[in-house]
Amino acid sequence: MENFLDTISALNDETRVKLIAFLDQHGALCVCDMQSSFGMIQSRLSRHLKILKDGGFLRVDRCGTWAYYSIRSPLDRFRSEALAEIRCLGIELPPLKKLSETGDCKL
Amino acid sequence: MENFLDTISALNDETRVKLIAFLDQHGALCVCDMQSSFGMIQSRLSRHLKILKDGGFLRVDRCGTWAYYSIRSPLDRFRSEALAEIRCLGIELPPLKKLSETGDCKL
DNA sequence: CTTCAATATCAAGATATATTGATTTATTGA
DNA sequence: TCAATAAATCAATATATCTTGATATTGAAG
Known part of the structure; x- marks a missing residue:
């Protein structure tokens, strides 16, 4: 029941649904790319990504100080x-702004 | 998006998930039966049932002053x-207490 | 038409969740 | 070691949702 409600409450927010759609469309992205694309402050984004990760929708790959989030695969049936x-x-999603590409970390 | 979030937020509550499971198990029940089974005050139950109905999970059949709620059929894929x-x-669900059967309304 | 019973709605307070700005942690490179 | 950068966490406030008790609505029965 807990796990189910974590899954559901992860979906129960417009911002998070948009983030899922955005990552589904663009593949792995680091926090600062989503931050610039959505025009959203970093702490807010970081919190939503954590909820989506805990809800079982996302995975994180760290590369130095960068954290790349992507849709977890495979997802279970539900x-x-x-x-x-x-x-x-x-x-409707914002255009992708890849700030990270002016840096030097390659995934 | 609105419709999706209505569906999701209908699921985003332990009481409502239990109500779905209870109706799935027992078929159509009137409000007072669920009220006595769950030991829940009427206004609270009525509100949750409305949210589940608006979320597309339940249907209501009225018979006089009685309202019988059941799982809507067919449900869409999601x-x-x-x-x-x-x-x-x-x-874990409470045992069904059919208060309505001491009355005289037959569905 | 009045009363009663089942349900729905409303207003208030309680609880949970979201947003913001500040701070902390972790890693890289000078 | 120190400074800079990306990300995570924290504390405070704002907003939304849940619960309760009171009241309103609806249909049935006298």
């Missing part, structure tokens, strides 16, 4: 269905 | 998956 549902919503 | 997930949770 989370896959949730992702499929999100894909069908036709959410 | 909601079916959610129900399947809930069935797997092994939630």
